[in-house]
Amino acid sequence: MSEAIQFLPPRDSVMSRRAAIVTDLAELLPPECLVHEARELVPFETDAFVSYRRLPLAVALPKTTAQVAAVLKYCHRYGVPVVPRGAGTSLSGGAIPQEDAVVLCLSKMARILELDYANRTATVQAGVTNLSISEAVGTDGFFYAPDPSSQLACTIGGNIGMNSGGAHCLKYGVTTNNLLGVKMVLVDGAVIELGGKHLDASGYDLLGLICGSEGQLGIVTEATVRLIAKPEGARPVLFGFEASEAAGACVADIIASGIIPVAIEFMDKPAIEICEAFAHAGYPLDVAALLIVEVEGSEAEMDAMLQSIVEIARRHQVKTVRECQSATEAALIWKGRKSAFGATGRIADYICMDGTVPLSKLSYVLNKTAEIVESFGLRVANVFHAGDGNMHPLILFNANDPADAAKAEAAGNEILKLCVDAGGCLTGEHGVGIEKRDLMRHQYSEVDLHQQMAVRAAFDEGWIMNPSKVFPLDGRA
Amino acid sequence: MSEAIQFLPPRDSVMSRRAAIVTDLAELLPPECLVHEARELVPFETDAFVSYRRLPLAVALPKTTAQVAAVLKYCHRYGVPVVPRGAGTSLSGGAIPQEDAVVLCLSKMARILELDYANRTATVQAGVTNLSISEAVGTDGFFYAPDPSSQLACTIGGNIGMNSGGAHCLKYGVTTNNLLGVKMVLVDGAVIELGGKHLDASGYDLLGLICGSEGQLGIVTEATVRLIAKPEGARPVLFGFEASEAAGACVADIIASGIIPVAIEFMDKPAIEICEAFAHAGYPLDVAALLIVEVEGSEAEMDAMLQSIVEIARRHQVKTVRECQSATEAALIWKGRKSAFGATGRIADYICMDGTVPLSKLSYVLNKTAEIVESFGLRVANVFHAGDGNMHPLILFNANDPADAAKAEAAGNEILKLCVDAGGCLTGEHGVGIEKRDLMRHQYSEVDLHQQMAVRAAFDEGWIMNPSKVFPLDGRA
The missing domain is CATH 3.30.70.2190 (Alpha-Beta Plaits)
Known part of the structure; x- marks a missing residue:
């Protein structure tokens, strides 16, 4: 992975870099798997964190792991940023593209590959929706435990990227506790498999590291997850x-x-x-x-x-x-x-925070949250996974009033800092994304951040995988 | 961490490198925290995988995280290998030293720091024994779930290094499922904290990566673990x-x-x-x-x-x-x-394998194991965590007969390959250590191994932390 980035091959001199990349990608993908016209790119300009919008350079919609590998190998060689995307339900901006980035969207890889009751596992492609696994095994008496509120739409690949949770994760754990194995494409196009149907791993637990890494260490194309028997009642x-x-x-x-x-x-x-x-x-x-x-x-x-x-x-x-x-x-x-969240959206604009605190601090943080939001002259609604200490204050504001929006963002930042100061952390299940990247210094020392970035660089030296997410923008030396 | 290794400061010309290192360590540690006389070093020459023995250069027995940091910083600067050690109960040779290595033994850091029932956590120093946590909280109705057979002796730090399991892990998970946070010293002496009393982590899940990394990414000095309520019966x-x-x-x-x-x-x-x-x-x-x-x-x-x-x-x-x-x-x-294991040791020498297989392959692997051992003219006893698919064939042999010992090792290797080929892996809870390092290529491709080693290098560029373990000896480029 340490070869230098190459220049794009020479073309007709009037062809822009953008057009050259689109032309090259068209060689790697069938026509229905590549989107590059401006009007077709609009659905990919943002995700459920709608504070930022950017039209990407192009969107690749591969159907196979080999196509994912071909696109990554190409982008790696020529230094093209790649933004992985599932259903685009990220609440922290994890799937928002840059203008010079290729979005790699897994939605066409949506097949359930194997249901293996003897080992209580399901193996699925990354674009399968969360709920469809439980639907596929429901009549046989099983379900897949993590249940984000967006489970009708959100994909397993996205769940892995964000280590998603849900209301029923108190007993059964979040994604990382229910994920047994992945097939993953590294930035240079090499394909690796981590974990499997067995307990534990020899060597390092890269599977645990991948879960929650927000698409920066590779692109998961297949996952093996744990099935759980439905309770009697x-x-x-x-x-x-x-x-x-x-x-x-x-x-x-x-x-x-x-x-x-x-x-x-x-x-x-x-x-x-x-x-x-x-x-x-x-x-x-x-x-x-x-x-x-x-x-x-x-x-x-x-x-x-x-x-x-x-x-x-x-x-x-x-x-x-x-x-x-x-x-x-x-x-x-x-x-x-x-x-x-949807019901709140009917009556006001809102931003949803995702701090997590030790349970003993729940009442204290609730009170302080109310004080903070009030001090900005705004209103708050709290609806969250209390058993996990995973708080979701919804700060209500008027998005048509820039001053109000700025106040909401400032109040949100204060609340997340409050969670960290109470012994908690910035995120429970929504990820850092764009939303919380600048708050990472409130949680982590420079030594901590340096170590996390060193791990990232061990996978993606050229920093092309979902760049500008997770770490403060000035963090990279 | 990228500075070049320095030469030891010049001394009296007759002083050996070994003596110089001991002299320097004596400046960093109180006298009772440093062992360097040959006869005192004997207890540290091997662990429960007794196939190899080497007297280390010295043994540091720090009492504080600051002392651990001072020793690591020194060893990092001068390129001295460091072998972390808990109670030395490793069955894969994870704590066996090299002759030029300093053993960093955490046994003097054995205090329980906090029992926090409101958050159902215990925070302990790394040298605390596994069982002593359950003993400390038992009368209050709680316990710590992972229960290796060596739980009377083995330490939480060692459990984290090996991601230890035990008979009762079928329901409650292994160490990684019960570990919430650590304080860890990086190779250059910097101290970081990962996780805590809250759910999830912002940024990458380095905590999951550390668990099972066999002491190669840093030295854990404190851990926060989950307490579980005792069942009614x-x-x-x-x-x-x-x-x-x-x-x-x-x-x-x-x-x-x-x-x-x-x-x-x-x-x-x-x-x-x-x-x-x-x-x-x-x-x-x-x-x-x-x-x-x-x-x-x-x-x-x-x-x-x-x-x-x-x-x-x-x-x-x-x-x-x-x-x-x-x-x-x-x-x-x-x-x-x-x-x-102890009872078996009374009637014969044995080596204990630790392969893990998908449950649907349990009977097949049991049969094949018997065939393999028989083909070498040896006997086998099977006693293991079946619900997890974590097999422990004990291959009985006569250690006084080198031919017999070689046969046992060869049979063990065949059994572990069988587990991998059945869709399982080389280890469930004992780690790779020295024992299985040369089998890693049977499980992993060069791409896989390269990626794991790149992660290791992101923590320990100079490769001084527990070297010669986990990866094939010729694996490092």
């Missing part, structure tokens, strides 16, 4: 509290007791109102904070676990306890929670 | 089979059904006889293979899970099913299993 229960602090302290006490429900989700009053108006999930409207606690197992197991949880909730003056009575009701409760 | 159950294949197929079917017991351990007839003679655990002697299946939870939960497991076992013609009736009996059953 599952039951979400609503716990309403008169104060957010009480709900936060209740979460910390549930976890400290050693009980691990499948999910503990938190919604404050603004979030409850927004979601209830959208989904009519039957959330109580007379409380300041709501916990959705899901337990699973046999009826006896669920009863026993719930009894312990209710006892803890009572110690925190719980006002409402409502057990879900039917599958329809359970689906509605989750629909309300999972549509929180 | 736990019950090991013995399942005896008339054929090893039936027991292997039964394990695969239990896992394929989605049931996850706490542990599924496998013992073949030779292993049963050896362990029963030592521990008098009450194992049935009239069967060809035994499974120890442990379930946990409330009485009702255990009954329900056991009922499903018994049904599966019946489909595989189980001969004996014996539920444990008391805590004393349960302790005896586990004592028998955990003393398997």
Whole structure:
């Protein structure tokens, strides 16, 4: 990987670098796998972090690992930046391209390759959507555990890039805990396989390193993931509290007791109102904070676990306890929670933060968050994975007012710094991307950052893979 | 980290390099923290992989992270190899020194720093033994899950280096699944912190990379690990089979059904006889293979899970099913299993392999293993973590007969290749160390190995950290 970048081969003198690259890529890919007209490029100009937009140079939509390898080898040779993309649902700008970059979009590689129940694994191409795995194995009694709110659209490749989580990750872990192996193309086009259907790895755990590396170390084209047996039953229960602090302290006490429900989700009053108006999930409207606690197992197991949880909730003056009575009701409760971002978008512009804190600091950080947002004259709605300490304050603002937008961004930065100072970190599941790259120095020393960048350079010396993400722009020596 | 290695400062001309290094280290460490007399060095000449022995140059026994940093900084500057060591229980030679190396032994850093039940974490120094964490939190109803058979002696630092497992890791995962953060000294003496009490990490998952890196990327001095609540009850159950294949197929079917017991351990007839003679655990002697299946939870939960497991076992013609009736009996059953290696050592010399295979290949690999060992005219005993597919064939031989020893090594190599060819890998929990370094090419292509070595070089350009381990000796370009 240490050869110098080469100049593009000489052409007709009037051909621009852009046109030359498009011409060359057209040799490597069938026509339906290459997009380069401006109007066709528009869908790729941003992702779910819509603060930045740039039309890329071109979009490659390969159908095979060999095509991915050919594009990477070409881009590596001529120093063309490459931005990997799944469904473009990144909330941190992880898939936003530069103008001189080729977007490498995996959406045409969307086949489930193998369901292997004997080893409880599914092997899929990177462009397969998260939910489609659970759908494929559901009738056989299995599911794939990580469940981001965008699971209808987001892809496994994107999940691996961001180490995505979801509401049900409290019990089953996030992507890195459910990923067993990948096929990956290195920057120079070489193909490696990491992990497999077996436990552990000989040598270094590169699989763990790849997960969450935001497409900077290589392009995953296939993944083998763990399947989990569906529980006998599952039951979400609503716990309403008169104060957010009480709900936060209740979460910390549930976890400290050693009980691990499948999910503990938190919604404050603004979030409850927004979601209830959208989904009519039957959330109580007379409380300041709501916990959705899901337990699973046999009826006896669920009863026993719930009894312990209710006892803890009572110690925190719980006002409402409502057990879900039917599958329809359970689906509605989750629909309300999972549509929180979309429902918020109906009433205001918002940015969603993704800080993670130790559980013992939950109430403290909630209070401080409210103070920070108020000091900027803005409003906040909190809806998040409380059992994991993974907070998602939604800062509401008016995107048509640049001053308001600047305030929202400043408030968001203050909140993320608060999370770090409370012993937490900048991101739980959305990644660093563009959004948090300049905050990395608040979390890491120069020694830390230098070491992370040295690891990156061991994969991509020329810094062409998803550049301008994760690290501060002035970080590279 | 890219400065050139320096020459040692000039001394009295008759002073050897060895003496000069010892003199310099004596400036950095208090007298009780430095060992350099030959007779004192003997305990450090090998580990539990006793095939090689070398007296190191010296042994540093630091008491603080600052002392670890001072020793590393010195060794880095003058190109002195450093071999990290916990309790020296490595079965793959991970802690065996070179003659020109300084052993950096963490055994004096053995304090538990914090028990934080609110966040369900323990923060400990690297030299704390595995079992002492569970002992410290046991009366409060918690435990630390990974439980290597050497847990009385082995240290958390060593567990992290090897990503250690244990019988109860089927449900709770191995070290990497239970490690939340580390303080680590880089090769140049800089100190970094990775992870913490929060979920996930911003930037790359260096914590996952460090776990299992066999001391080559830095020296961990402190670790924060996950505590787990003790279950209401736990019950090991013995399942005896008339054929090893039936027991292997039964394990695969239990896992394929989605049931996850706490542990599924496998013992073949030779292993049963050896362990029963030592521990008098009450194992049935009239069967060809035994499974120890442990379930946990409330009485009702255990009954329900056991009922499903018994049904599966019946489909595989189980001969004996014996539920444990008391805590004393349960302790005896586990004592028998955990003393398997020691008990085997009483009747023969042995080498213990550590291959891991997909569960669907368990019976196939067991049969082939028997064929291989027989073809060398040797005997084998199998006792291993079947639920994880983590096999431990013990090849019995006579260490006083060099021909016999060579046969055992050759048979071991064949078995590990068999595991890789069956879709598995060279190691489940014992690491690569010296033992398996030359087999790495059977698992990995040159591209794979090159990438792993590039990652290593991003931490240790001068290749001084635990050199001659993990990678083939001719692997470094």
